[in-house]
Amino acid sequence: MRHLRFLALLILLGVPVLGFGQQTGVNYFRVLGGPPNSTIFLVAAKLANIISHPPGTPDCVRGGSCGVPGLIGIAQNRANTILGLRALKVGQAESIIAPADQYYQDSKNDGGGSELRALASLDRLTVHFIVLKSAMIERLDQLKDKKIAIGRSGTDNEATAKIILNALNITQKNKNLVTQSPQQSFHALRSEQIDALIVVDRVNSNILNSLFSHGDLKLLNLDEKSISKLQRLKAFTKIVQLPADIYPGEKPIAAIEIPVLWLVRNDIPFQLAYQLARVLQSDKETFPHFSKDIAPGILHDGAKKLYDEIAQTPSNNP
Numbered sequence: 001m002r003h004l005r006f007l008a009l010l011i012l013l014g015v016p017v018l019g020f021g022q023q024t025g026v027n028y029f030r031v032l033g034g035p036p037n038s039t040i041f042l043v044a045a046k047l048a049n050i051i052s053h054p055p056g057t058p059d060c061v062r063g064g065s066c067g068v069p070g071l072i073g074i075a076q077n078r079a080n081t082i083l084g085l086r087a088l089k090v091g092q093a094e095s096i097i098a099p100a101d102q103y104y105q106d107s108k109n110d111g112g113g114s115e116l117r118a119l120a121s122l123d124r125l126t127v128h129f130i131v132l133k134s135a136m137i138e139r140l141d142q143l144k145d146k147k148i149a150i151g152r153s154g155t156d157n158e159a160t161a162k163i164i165l166n167a168l169n170i171t172q173k174n175k176n177l178v179t180q181s182p183q184q185s186f187h188a189l190r191s192e193q194i195d196a197l198i199v200v201d202r203v204n205s206n207i208l209n210s211l212f213s214h215g216d217l218k219l220l221n222l223d224e225k226s227i228s229k230l231q232r233l234k235a236f237t238k239i240v241q242l243p244a245d246i247y248p249g250e251k252p253i254a255a256i257e258i259p260v261l262w263l264v265r266n267d268i269p270f271q272l273a274y275q276l277a278r279v280l281q282s283d284k285e286t287f288p289h290f291s292k293d294i295a296p297g298i299l300h301d302g303a304k305k306l307y308d309e310i311a312q313t314p315s316n317n318p
Contacts, residue, residue: 026055030074031262032084032096034156039202041077043123043260043287044097048073050283051276066282068275081156082106088265089115099125099200100236100259101160116263117300119277121291123260126242127164128199128208129220132189137196140226143170146195149178149185161198164256168229182207190216200258203246212247221253230256235295259291264300273302281310 029051033044053059053067060066067073076093078084081102088096100121107114131137137146148171151157158179165171178185178194185197201208211217219242222230227239238257244250262280264273277292277300284290292299292307299307 027071028074029068029071029095030076030093032076032078032087032093034077034081034084034097035079036077039123039125039205040081040097040099040156040260041075044077045075046286047097047122047262048075050286051279060282067279068272080154080159082159085116085263088263094268095119095262095264097122098261098263099156099160100261101163101233102156103261103263104236105159105163115266117266117273117303118261118263118294118298119273119300119303120262120280121259121289121294122262122280122287123202123289125160125200125258125260126203126240127160127256127258128201129196130189130199130211130217131196131220133216133218135195137220139223140168140170140220143196143220145171145176147176147178147193149180149182149188149194149197151179151198151200152181153179157198157200160200160258163233164198164230167233168226182211186211186217196220203242208247212250215248217247219247219250219253219255221251222255227254261294266300268300268302270302270305273300274306277303277306281306 029048031044031048031051033042034040051067051071051073053069054072055070059069078087081096081098082105084093084096085098085102085106087093103114103116103118107116129140129143137143148161148165150161150165162177165177171177178188180188182197182199185194188194189197199208199211222239230237230239236258238259239254240257242250242253242255244252264276280287280290292303
């Protein structure tokens with residue numbers, strides 16, 4: 001633990017940390033996340049903790065870490081996923097926590113191919129379309145050409161919001177898209193400077209619970225027409241039903257869900273990918289939304305081997 005605290009201090013001071021496979025006596029495995037305190041960064045921090053098993057520490061059978069022997073995970077932040085993906089590709093990190101839509105957008109920009117592979121899906125984000133209860137807005141198509149706040153400029157929230165709005169054909173006029181924080185957007189909404197805001201985050205995150213605690217907001221439901229338009233995004237989105245009172249007074253609604261992937265370069269050692277996936281499989285409590293159901297061609301072969309072995313064990317067969 002003392003070693004980990006010292007390592008954290010080095011990172012805060014900006015001292016370079018060597019990555020996996022470099023001869024330092026220990027292997028550091030960097031996990032990129034979003035800005036500090038963001039959902040994506042919190043996932044990265046939890047992950048870095050459970051994969052760590054510094055040399056000389058007891059194994060999990062004796063009350064120690066169940067991580068990969070000799071590995072120390074380090075969570076590092078980036079302003080947004082696109083910057084993180086670039087850093088991962090050039091070797092400035094070993095892995096990244098990334099919303100699936102950003103991974104697919106990056107893959108599309110690379111001509112449809114990608115040198116990155118997933119080890120698992122660890123969490124999920126939900127796209128919240130938020131308006132005032134007093135507003136005469138009940139459907140998503142009523143937002144067409146309205147002023148919509150989509151998060152701070154240069155953030156994942158902004159990038160995802162633009163992808164979703166484009167698919168829904170709601171607005172294509174950049175002058176109607178406002179970039180500012182959720183808190184600023186809430187005040188702008190109440191003063192009728194904007195008509196709606198989009199927040200892409202885990203359901204019941206601190207910021208969303210804070211926004212809805214005032215009792216004057218409501219979520220817009222995805223109707224059948226909107227769901228049909230979103231079919232082109234089905235590779236990285238899912239339509240889910242949010243139950244009543246997910247926020248105080250809310251009715252049940254259909255919403256867009258986006259998986260949060262743990263990505264690595266395809267060239268990481270096969271056995272390391274296998275071991276990392278095994279850590280997740282043995283510690284599902286840390287990530288209750290853990291899923292190995294990844295689209296074909298995206299899952300790393302090392303992780304796939306582990307999941308195939310588990311599926312073939314007698315205890316997992318009917």
